[in-house]
Amino acid sequence: MKKSIISIAILALPMIAHGAGCEDYPYSDGISAEDVAGGTKILATATASVSFDDADSVRDAKDEATLLAKAAISKFLTESISSDEAINKAVNETKSMTGAGKAAVRKEVIERVKTLRNSSQALLRGVVPLGDCYTKGSEVRVSVGLKPETINAAGNLAGGITDSVASQPTPTSGAMAPATAAPTPAPSGTVRTPSQGVDSHSNTERLKNF
Amino acid sequence: MRVFAGSALVGVWAVLAAALPTVAISDPCPALAVGVHEVMAGTSKILISVAKATPLSEDEGSYSLAEAEARLEARRGLMNYLSPKLKQAQLSGLVDVSVCRSNGEVFATLQLDEANVRRAAKMQDMIRESLTKNPTPKP
Numbered sequence A: 001m002k003k004s005i006i007s008i009a010i011l012a013l014p015m016i017a018h019g020a021g022c023e024d025y026p027y028s029d030g031i032s033a034e035d036v037a038g039g040t041k042i043l044a045t046a047t048a049s050v051s052f053d054d055a056d057s058v059r060d061a062k063d064e065a066t067l068l069a070k071a072a073i074s075k076f077l078t079e080s081i082s083s084d085e086a087i088n089k090a091v092n093e094t095k096s097m098t099g100a101g102k103a104a105v106r107k108e109v110i111e112r113v114k115t116l117r118n119s120s121q122a123l124l125r126g127v128v129p130l131g132d133c134y135t136k137g138s139e140v141r142v143s144v145g146l147k148p149e150t151i152n153a154a155g156n157l158a159g160g161i162t163d164s165v166a167s168q169p170t171p172t173s174g175a176m177a178p179a180t181a182a183p184t185p186a187p188s189g190t191v192r193t194p195s196q197g198v199d200s201h202s203n204t205e206r207l208k209n210f
Numbered sequence B: 001m002r003v004f005a006g007s008a009l010v011g012v013w014a015v016l017a018a019a020l021p022t023v024a025i026s027d028p029c030p031a032l033a034v035g036v037h038e039v040m041a042g043t044s045k046i047l048i049s050v051a052k053a054t055p056l057s058e059d060e061g062s063y064s065l066a067e068a069e070a071r072l073e074a075r076r077g078l079m080n081y082l083s084p085k086l087k088q089a090q091l092s093g094l095v096d097v098s099v100c101r102s103n104g105e106v107f108a109t110l111q112l113d114e115a116n117v118r119r120a121a122k123m124q125d126m127i128r129e130s131l132t133k134n135p136t137p138k139p
Helices: A002-018 A055-077 A146-166 A205-209 B002-020 B059-084 B115-133
Strands: A031-035 A041-047 A081-098 A102-119 A128-135 A141-144 A201-203 B035-041 B044-055 B088-093 B094-102 B105-113
Touching: A031 A055, A031 B094, A031 B115, A041 A055, A041 B115, A055 A128, A055 A141, A055 B094, A055 B115, A081 B059, A102 B059, A128 A205, A141 A146, A146 B115, B002 B088, B035 B059, B044 B059, B044 B115, B059 B088, B059 B094, B105 B115
Parallel strands: none
Antiparallel strands: A031 A041, A041 A141, A081 A102, A081 B088, A128 A141, A128 A201, B035 B044, B044 B105, B094 B105
């Protein structure tokens, strides 16, 4: 009995460790829109690959995935599509002469060029990060969302800042003494510690409440 | 020996149980034939555009490019369906439903739902109204 429990535990161990990354993340790449009170709720998810298991690479990939997710919302709102086709025809003719006679070689080259393009540009307001996950050395996935409450919250905040700045303007010159402390230079010959890997993780707390 | 046989059996079942979620019943690829299909969902009309692209070689990079091409082809197909000979269009509420691979070809499915068009328009109005009413402070 003990042995069977141990064998189950051994078999289940890799699954538990692996499940901490994007394996259990509830959303895959794409966009979803649904009606909520007062408007629509949009949720977009995007993935960026990670080349190295290093904190900077993970941060870069997270930024990339966030931008991709925001671009997906922008494309959902309006997307421009253009299509064009062109045919280039060229004739290449060569003539050669040998003792036996004259020969001509004619080559026709037809090049068909197809150009398809889609683009989108939008000024977004109220887009909030909702969740992210990271599978060690592989990928980062990020979800962002937009709903009437977040748009209103961002609008109220912008209005509040405008009012505050209008009633009590920030001093712009003469009031502040210049900083005298110079940044401390790094001692020469310092050995940088090698970057530490980032563990797989999944953060879905805000997704549940969105 | 008996205990070992029992634990081995449990181990086999555990492996099968662990492997089960990865063996999903595969959907046909593509679910619909290449082209544009009109579907009614209640009172709402849905247009589904399916397009294919062939990767130039077998590597993953070529397949990724073919996926992007198939997605664009699905958009072109939809644009042609809505207005033939049109070379440029602006659409709202487009959703890339799926991209799948079958027999060395890549298929993309794109959906244009009337309900999503309304949703996109409503959200755009909300953002525009919010930006007009409370513009972001500039330095």
